[in-house]
Amino acid sequence: MAVADAVPVRGSWTRALPIALPAAIAALMIGACFLGPLVLPVPAPTGGNVLESYLPSFSTGHPLGTDPNGNDILSRVLHGGQASLTVAVSVNALGLLAGGTLGALSGHLGGIGDTIIMRVLDVLIAFPSLVLILAVAQSLGPSQANTILALAFFSVPAFARISRAATLRLREQPFIAAAQLCGTPAWRILLRHVAPNIVPQLITFAMLGMGLVIVIEGALSFLGLGIQAPAPSWGNMIAQGQQSLSATPMLVVWPCLALFVTVLAFNLLGETLRSRWSGE
Template sequence: MAVAETPISVTDHPGVEHEHEEAPARRGRWRRSLGVAVPGGMVALIVAACFLGPVLFDLPSPVGGNILESYLPAFSPGHLLGTDPNGNDILSRLLYGGRASLFIALAVNVLGLVVGGTLGALSGYLGGVVDTVIMRVLDVLIAFPSLVLTLAVAQALGPSMRNTIFALAFFSIPAFARVARSAVLRLREMPFMAAAQLCGTPAWRVLFKHLAPNTAPQLITFGMLGMGIVIIIEGALSFLGLGIPDPAPSWGNMVATGQLSLSATPMLVVWPSLALLVTVLSFNLLGENLRARWSGR
């Protein structure tokens, strides 16, 4: 007697079904990796151009140009992007200005992360009176319009790179503190935190061994977003003459200088504005994609 053969569907095979389930997950991981790699590569390229470009391409000094060579057009001999009203090489000023902006943004975010992150972690972990005092003081700073107060502080201290860093870092500390406190409050309810407390682990060891590594992703992500914000504010301060003073190059004061002859030479404004746009966009995309990648784990 013939035995009826039951057709086997491809979807009935457990291995094939498992592969179908893993395919979307692999595509999602690939997209997240690409989302981090592309803006990360742009940031690395910008940093390398600003810090290594002037040396590798033997660019002239960004200051002390020859006034007889002012307003040279792009692709002039020895001046790829031309010169400004003072005869300074635009490409050189663009890269040295980017170096200053990146250094200020990094310094501001490192100060905010270290000081604000420490205050926020202490506030969230210790709680009680310590939490109340720290957060009320920081709330007072957050309540004021940060940009207005930054302008006031910069005006009071005077235009310089050091004063710009202090003025911006002063207002980045509360933001980092709130991010750190929020992350610590979530971690404090985790089982490993209860186990560490039951074992009598000292508070400083809990902060550095357990809390710091677990709050680092949130703080780093916030720092990447903060890099773009600081670069914009520093550009605004330099544009108003309260950041990096002339003749030192900065994207902000390059825009301020270029607007004086905007109708005749618009590229004097376009180049630093484009550099600001690409840099801030790269840091924002990197921060957003890092946040999405780490939150998906």
């Protein structure tokens, strides 16, 4: 009996581990970035002492060393993570809300409205999004808010297409037809029947989008079109460190490592959720 009871336990752990591990890593990175500066004795990320510039890693009072301006690298990595994660969460939340709503309306209502909405979104998808993001970021000016707006705008078509496809599948289900025959308004059908069934798919896509947005935000900040120094972000920290890469490589290694671990965790989490949802 004991052996038989152990089998389902082992199976449940096998199924839970692919989700639990990346989720735990992502939660650890989020907790470290947002709670770390509150509980750890780290100095402010700016306003360092230039007399303490270029301190090596594991220096007293500066576990990861200092940058050319004497700022603590650990503090800047944690605060930079706050900026990158805030952008990623905001972009995916706005994209999910706007794109998910447009896609659900388009798929449920059909007709000329569906055609117009999807053709407009198809035009946006047809353009090279990275080039347009760079152009929009340049025209709006470099800031965290403008970075969020630029990235969120171009995330809407992808969320809308996923939402529309899921809604079209649901529209053929008997419970949707029954609700329509009972005279239920379209908005109530969308809120009570469609939304609960498509939100899990949109959240799964958002998990994959988190990693992509973090990378793009880092690239924009690296190019000087995102979050501007002295405010830290992983992208502008890498840009600053590459100027003295041969002499002090750790200035680049630490933000790159934080970015890599965070993106990997969200990608693995999103891919696992996608596989579970699709039944693979």
